[in-house]
């Protein structure tokens with residue numbers, strides 16, 4: 001992609017369902033290789049933003065561009081890593097990865113079939129999943145399944161990765177494995193990453209910018225510009241304390257909907 005074309009561009013973007021506006025006036029350019037997290041309480045419209053970019057949901061007004069095009073289904077320049085959840089379909093790991101190439105005009109000729117196989121092998125190697133790629137996915141651990149989902153997102157060699165809480169319900173070690181696979185991809189291939197999460201700490205060292213959505217309001221900036229007491233108090237319209245402990249960010253005093261981490265509940269209980 002031309003370095004001057006943003007990987008993702010939103011102009012005056014508004015999304016609402018019926019009378020309810022989730023966010024409006026959103027202007028955002030994400031550059032190739034940038035790692036941007038989307039944070040905010042339940043229902044603030046984080047997943048809906050990804051749905052817009054995947055072409056599954058139309059904006060109410062404004063424009064969106066992704067990988068140089070208007071959002072639409074089947075754009076192979078977009079990789080999508082969904083939430084971690086159990087897979088019980090009777091498929092092997094490499095079949096799951098291969099699904100990332102479907103809908104992208106793959107022919108049936110021998111050379112195409114060979115190329116397809118090579119691409120799947122390469123994606124499996126990229127996430128270090130060779131040892132379990134032939135096993136039925138339903139028998140794999142959550143972390144192994146999520147590695148394969150990352151491989152599925154990478155197999156089409158995308159310019160943009162959209163990730164919807166890909167670390168949810170993974171243990172700390174697997175959170176690190178999955179987030180560093182995503183980080184490695186953007187460093188090696190300059191792939192832009194838009195990463196929806198409830199918890200910034202597992203990816204804090206990787207994040208270039210944060211988009212924080214609360215109740216129709218939002219703030220975009222570097223983590224230190226957004227994740228501070230003043231900015232979050234303004235966004236939540238209530239007193240919020242943001243403290244840094246051993247390099248981690250802890251948000252104290254938010255309503256339960258914030259769910260930034262468990263620490264603020266502990267503080268509330270002790271108060």
Ligand SMILES: Nc1ncnc2c1ncn2[C@@H]1O[C@H](COP(=O)(O)OP(=O)(O)OP(=O)(O)O)[C@@H](O)[C@H]1O
Pocket residue numbers: 017022040041042043044045046047048049
């Ligand atoms: N197709 C739809 N029609 C009407 N309302 C919808 C639709 N899709 C989502 N919503 C509502 O829009 C709001 C935002 O949903 P969304 O899933 O984007 O939030 P989120 O920030 O990702 O939340 P969570 O953190 O709980 O995953 C929710 O209240 C949801 O019920």
